[in-house]
Amino acid sequence: MFKIGSMQVWVHDQDEALQFYTRKLGMEVRSDVTVPELGNFRWLTVGPVGQPDISIVLMPIPQPPMMDRETGDAVRELMSKGVGATIFLTTDDCRKAYEELSARGVEFVEPPEERPYGIDSGFRDVSGNHIRLTQVYDSVGS
Structure with missing residues (x-):
């Protein structure tokens, strides 16, 4: 038996992403550790309150040597799309969350819309990652 503890998203700038996830989305910092022995690698995590x-x-x-330049460029291109x-x-x-997040400067690419499973909307973070915000109806999956 196992549980999901964390997931990873690629970001262009950790400080910019941190501001977005904490100030605009209201998440909290879980860890922010810099490891000098690994070239000042920064392990930065956030999560919902x-x-x-x-x-x-x-x-x-x-960056190289962990990921070659061509692969890094491909990741950046895919993120931009x-x-x-x-x-x-x-x-x-x-709808309420949409209004609150919009007031904090989150730019939605899809406003809340009725779907068979609930009310769904979408926006992107500062690095281009998609975020879906959904109010799932109680009867879904029952």
Whole structure:
């Protein structure tokens, strides 16, 4: 038996991503550790308040020798097209959350819309990763 503890998203700039996830989305920092022995590698994670067992790793795209330049460029290109990671967030009130996040400067690419499974909306983080915000109906999956 196992549980999901964290997931990773590629980010262009860890400080910029940190500001987005904490100030605009209201998440909290779970860890922010720099490891000098690994070339000042920074392990940076955030997560939703009230859900301490889940974290999102804000991982910079590695430089050579960890990832060759061509691969890094390919990752950046895919992110610019919005085909990097997708994070799925749920809420009890999608329209209210949409209004609150919009007021904090989050730019939605899809406003809340009724779907067969609930009310769904979407936005992208500062690195281009998709984030879905959904209010799932109670009858879904029952």
